[in-house]
Amino acid sequence: NAGVMQNPRHLVRRRGQEARLRCSPMKGHSHVYWYRQLPEEGLKFMVYLQKENIIDESGMPKERFSAEFPKEGPSILRIQQVVRGDSAAYFCASSQGRTSGANVLTFGAGSRLTVL
Amino acid sequence: DQQVKQNSPSLSVQEGRISILNCDYTNSMFDYFLWYKKYPAEGPTFLISISSIKDKNEDGRFTVFLNKSAKHLSLHIVPSQPGDSAVYFCAASGVGSGNTGKLIFGQGTTLQVKP
Numbered sequence: 001n002a003g004v005m006q007n008p009r010h011l012v013r014r015r016g017q018e019a020r021l022r023c024s025p026m027k028g029h030s031h032v033y034w035y036r037q038l039p040e041e042g043l044k045f046m047v048y049l050q051k052e053n054i055i056d057e058s059g060m061p062k063e064r065f066s067a068e069f070p071k072e073g074p075s076i077l078r079i080q081q082v083v084r085g086d087s088a089a090y091f092c093a094s095s096q097g098r099t100s101g102a103n104v105l106t107f108g109a110g111s112r113l114t115v116l
Numbered sequence: 117d118q119q120v121k122q123n124s125p126s127l128s129v130q131e132g133r134i135s136i137l138n139c140d141y142t143n144s145m146f147d148y149f150l151w152y153k154k155y156p157a158e159g160p161t162f163l164i165s166i167s168s169i170k171d172k173n174e175d176g177r178f179t180v181f182l183n184k185s186a187k188h189l190s191l192h193i194v195p196s197q198p199g200d201s202a203v204y205f206c207a208a209s210g211v212g213s214g215n216t217g218k219l220i221f222g223q224g225t226t227l228q229v230k231p
Contacts, residue, residue, distance in 0.1 A: 004159070033218055042122075042205060042223040043160070048216050056216045091159055095217065102148035102167070103209055103217035107159030 002027070004108035005074075006092050012114045019079040019086070021111045025094030032075045033105055034067060037089045049075060050097075082115045089113075119143050120208050122222035130230055135193040137225050139206030142187065147210030150219065151180060151191045154203045164191070168210070196229045203227075 005024040013019050025032050034046040048056040049069035060067070064082075069075040079086055089112050093105035121140045129135045139149075147168045152160035166173040166180045166189070173180050179192045193200055203226050207219040 006159075031217065035221075043221040045218050045220065048218050056218060093159075097217060102150055102165040103219070104150065104162050104165065105219055107152075107161070109157070109159045 004029075004092055004094050004106050006090075006108035006111050008111060009109065010112050010114070012116060013082045014116050015083055016081050019082050019113055021077040021079075021090050021092075021113070022074040023077070023092030023094075023108060024074040025092075026106050029094035029096055029106070031095045031097045032069050033093045033095070034075075034077050035091045035093065035107075037091065037110075039088070043091065046077070079113070082113070084115045087113055087115045118223075120206055120220050120222040122204075122206055122225050124225050125223070126226040126228070128228045128230060129196050131198055132195045135191075135196045135200065135227055135229065137191040137193075137204050137206075137227065139189050139191075139222055140187060141189075141208055143208070144184075144187065145210060146208040146220075148208070149180070149182060149189050150207045150209070151178075152205045152207060152221075153200075154205060154224070160205055163204075193227075196227075198229050198231050201227055201229050 032049045035043040037043050045059040047060050047067045064080045066078045089110045091110045093107045095105050119142050150165040151163040154160040164175050164178045182189045203224045205224045206222040209219050
């Protein structure tokens with residue numbers, strides 16, 4: 001009964017390289033959310049996706065960041081030309097979507113990106 | 117524009133006593149509030165939620181109180197245990213967050229429960 005799986009857990013990149021973070025949602029969940037936690041800060045919403053669709057990307061930086069959730073395979077958060085300020089923990093969460101109660105998100109353990 | 121605020125970065129309590137974690141919000145259109153707990157190097161885990169039409173929800177040692185007029189909620193942990201030591205995040209969702217189900221989080225409060 002695997003939960004939300006994220007990989008890699010740790011990723012080190014040099015400035016200008018690309019970072020790809022993967023997320024497999026919990027079984028039965030079709031809604032994926034990505035959050036970023038900068039050092040000493042809370043969780044900031046980045047993007048919300050359903051299969052093959054971006055529903056809400058209001059928290060995504062305008063440049064260098066993109067996300068997808070293809071029909072087959074995990075959701076991918078892609079950061080091009082990384083800069084030191086991208087160093088953070090990136091958390092993926094999934095849910096069954098809004099029902100009659102609170103939309104409880106189940107989080108993965110996170111991917112920690114370090115940019116040298 | 118921080119819509120959900122946790123103004124106390126840290127809290128220290130003695131084992132067996134009550135822990136009270138506070139959260140304030142600015143958007144009256146939120147319809148659900150949730151609390152998450154996070155240990156180092158792990159993802160946040162869901163603790164308890166409350167609907168905006170309620171003023172209290174209880175689950176074991178955890179109780180959440182909501183004061184809509186003050187736009188304030190609190191999480192009470194009684195009795196506190198050393199294993200409760202973690203970062204606690206308050207979160208909100210609903211029309212106030214675009215009604216997409218996304219959660220808006222506060223900055224977190226680090227709780228330390230001393231044996």
